[in-house]
Amino acid sequence: MTDLPVWLPESGHGPGLVLIQEIFGLDDYLRSVAAELAVAGYVVAIPELFRRTAPGWSSTHDEAGVAASMEVASTFDPALGLADVLAAVGHLRAQPVVSGGVGVLGFCLGGSLAFAAAAAGDPDVAVSFYGSTVAEQIADLAKITCPIQFHFGGQDPYIPRADVAVVESAVATHPGAEIHVQEEAGHAFHNNVAPMFHHPEAAARAWALTTEFLRRTLGSV
Numbered sequence: 439m440t441d442l443p444v445w446l447p448e449s450g451h452g453p454g455l456v457l458i459q460e461i462f463g464l465d466d467y468l469r470s471v472a473a474e475l476a477v478a479g480y481v482v483a484i485p486e487l488f489r490r491t492a493p494g495w496s497s498t499h500d501e502a503g504v505a506a507s508m509e510v511a512s513t514f515d516p517a518l519g520l521a522d523v524l525a526a527v528g529h530l531r532a533q534p535v536v537s538g539g540v541g542v543l544g545f546c547l548g549g550s551l552a553f554a555a556a557a558a559g560d561p562d563v564a565v566s567f568y569g570s571t572v573a574e575q576i577a578d579l580a581k582i583t584c585p586i587q588f589h590f591g592g593q594d595p596y597i598p599r600a601d602v603a604v605v606e607s608a609v610a611t612h613p614g615a616e617i618h619v620q621e622e623a624g625h626a627f628h629n630n631v632a633p634m635f636h637h638p639e640a641a642a643r644a645w646a647l648t649t650e651f652l653r654r655t656l657g658s659v
Contacts, residue, residue: 442483445476453656454530454540455480458548461507463495467631485526487519499632557581563656573601576608585614585655592621
């Protein structure tokens with residue numbers, strides 16, 4: 439984990455955040471999110487999840503890019519990916535520039551892994567955007583003791599609204615968990631370089647909720 443790309447806040451130190459990629463890889467979108475979080479006061483690191491099978495992977499954000507990324511993702515081992523995320527959390531914790539806790543924040547594939555990392559008991563905070571496996575693994579919510587926030591789109595073609603309702607029901611009885619559904623949005627609605635997915639109004643609302651949640655639970659400098 440020593441080769442993790444890291445974004446530092448202007449202060450040079452702050453709480454840590456492991457940012458977890460979509461299937462599109464470490465692209466301009468993810469880099470822009472990392473930069474924005476650094477401006478907000480966080481030390482941000484991004485593990486490369488496809489490094490074993492498609493090192494350096496980054497795709498376009500159109501139908502062809504989705505198809506190519508799905509093919510790359512089909513060879514992805516979630517257990518190894520989770521290990522990479524947890525290793526990145528540990529790496530940040532050991533850095534002198536990290537003052538405070540370390541959280542995880544993921545989109546799509548990363549949203550599922552953020553949930554899995556929280557269930558593994560390691561991060562101090564977790565934010566999961568439209569993780570496709572969250573509903574089927576919702577029993578793991580009982581293992582989570584850190585604050586966790588979920589985001590979904592109500593019109594997601596990859597995650598049925600009934601699955602989102604399963605998460606809503608579980609969150610309602612779990613202290614420290616919250617869920618926000620942008621009913622008019624689909625999948626990957628926060629991705630502002632993917633015209634086929636991006637929903638600007640939903641993205642703005644969800645991001646405001648995310649940054650407020652992080653300030654409240656992880657702090658900032």
